[in-house]
Amino acid sequence: MTTFVDFKAVKAAVTMLQVLEHYGFAESFKRTGNSLSGPCPLHNGQNRTQFRVSLEKNCWNCFGTCNGGGNILDFVARKEGCTLREAALKLCDWFQLPTQEKSQRPEKDVSESPKTDAPPKAERPTKTAKPKRPDTDEDGPNKPLGFELQHLDAEHPYLLERGLSAETIAEFSIGHCSKGSMTGRIVVPIHNADGQLVAYAGRWPGAPPDEDTPKYKLPPGFRKAQEVFNLHRAMREPHDTPLYIVEGFFDAIWLWQHGIRRVVALMGSTLSPVQAALIQRIVTPDDRIVVMFDEDDAGRAGREKAVHRLSLHCFVRTHQFAQEGQQPDALTGEQIATLLT
Numbered sequence: 001m002t003t004f005v006d007f008k009a010v011k012a013a014v015t016m017l018q019v020l021e022h023y024g025f026a027e028s029f030k031r032t033g034n035s036l037s038g039p040c041p042l043h044n045g046q047n048r049t050q051f052r053v054s055l056e057k058n059c060w061n062c063f064g065t066c067n068g069g070g071n072i073l074d075f076v077a078r079k080e081g082c083t084l085r086e087a088a089l090k091l092c093d094w095f096q097l098p099t100q101e102k103s104q105r106p107e108k109d110v111s112e113s114p115k116t117d118a119p120p121k122a123e124r125p126t127k128t129a130k131p132k133r134p135d136t137d138e139d140g141p142n143k144p145l146g147f148e149l150q151h152l153d154a155e156h157p158y159l160l161e162r163g164l165s166a167e168t169i170a171e172f173s174i175g176h177c178s179k180g181s182m183t184g185r186i187v188v189p190i191h192n193a194d195g196q197l198v199a200y201a202g203r204w205p206g207a208p209p210d211e212d213t214p215k216y217k218l219p220p221g222f223r224k225a226q227e228v229f230n231l232h233r234a235m236r237e238p239h240d241t242p243l244y245i246v247e248g249f250f251d252a253i254w255l256w257q258h259g260i261r262r263v264v265a266l267m268g269s270t271l272s273p274v275q276a277a278l279i280q281r282i283v284t285p286d287d288r289i290v291v292m293f294d295e296d297d298a299g300r301a302g303r304e305k306a307v308h309r310l311s312l313h314c315f316v317r318t319h320q321f322a323q324e325g326q327q328p329d330a331l332t333g334e335q336i337a338t339l340l341t
C-alpha cells in the first residue's frame with residue numbers, strides 16, 4: 001500500500017529554519033536580512049558563510065563542495081541519503097503533517113479530549129506546523145483542563161496592592177482561590193496557543209510563610225516548557241509594535257495593563273525549543289521582539305540564549321535594566337509609557 005504525500009503541501013508547511021532546528025544545526029547559523037548563513041550541514045563544511053538559506057524563498061544553497069541548492073525536500077533527501085518521496089514522508093512524520101493513509105479528519109491533536117485509544121490524528125499542513133516532539137509523557141502537549149475554577153476572589157487585597165485594575169483582573173481571570181490544591185493562592189489561568197485552558201498557576205500572595213511553601217505552584221505533571229503564557233492573546237495583536245517576551249506572569253500582566261498588549265511570558269528565564277517554535281509561529285521576518293528578562297544572573301544568561309535563538313527569525317533586542325534585581329513588574333506606568341514611544 002502506498003502512502004500519498006503532497007510535496008507541495010509539505011514544502012509550504014515547513015520552513016528551512018525548522019528543518020535546521022530539527023537537526024540541531026540552527027545554533028551555528030546567523031541571520032542577515034532575509035537570509036541565514038552558516039557552515040554547510042551537507043558536506044560538513046567549516047566555512048561559516050558557505051551555506052545560505054533564503055527565508056523568503058524557503059530554499060538553500062551551498063557555495064562550497066556541494067555547489068548547489070534546492071528546497072527542504074532536496075535538503076532532507078541529501079542529508080538522509082534517501083529519495084525525495086522518502087524525505088517528504090520523514091518531514092510529515094517530524095512535523096505531524098497528514099499523509100493520505102493516516103489522515104482521519106484534519107483536527108488539531110492539541111484539542112484532543114482525554115480519550116486513551118483514539119487513533120493518531122493528523123494535522124492540516126499549514127505554515128505554522130508545530131515541530132514534533134518525541135512521544136514521551138514528559139514531552140507531550142498539556143491536555144486542556146476541562147474545568148474552570150469557580151468563586152475566585154477578584155478583589156483580594158494582594159491584587160489591589162499590586163496595582164492591578166479591575167479590567168486587567170477580569171481579562172486575565174485571576175483571583176484568590178479558597179478551595180482545592182490552590183487554596184490560599186492567587187491563581188493565574190494558563191492557555192495553550194489555541195486559547196484552551198491547560199492549567200492554573202498559583203502564586204502565594206506576598207512572601208511565603210515558610211521555606212516549604214513555594215512562591216509559585218504549578219499542577220503536578222504540567223509542562224511549562226510546552227506553553228507560552230498569554231500567547232493566545234498576543235497573537236491577535238497588530239504587528240506594528242514589538243512582541244515583548246518576559247519571564248513571569250505578573251510581568252506580562254503588568255505590561256499589558258500599561259498598554260503593551262503584545263506581550264508573552266516564558267514562566268521562567270529559559271526559552272525552551274517548543275516555546276521558541278510557538279513564538280516563531282506568531283512573528284514574521286519583519287517583526288521586532290524585545291526580550292525583557294529580570295536583571296539578575298539567571299535573567300541575563302537566559303536572555304542571551306533567547307536572543308540568539310530568536311534572532312534567526314526576526315529582529316530581536318534586549319531591554320536591560322540599569323539596576324541589579326530590577327524586573328518588568330516593578331516599572332512605573334510612566335517608565336512603560338516611554339517604552340511605547
Ligand SMILES: [Zn+2]
Nearest residue numbers: 040043062066
Ligand atoms: Zn555543502
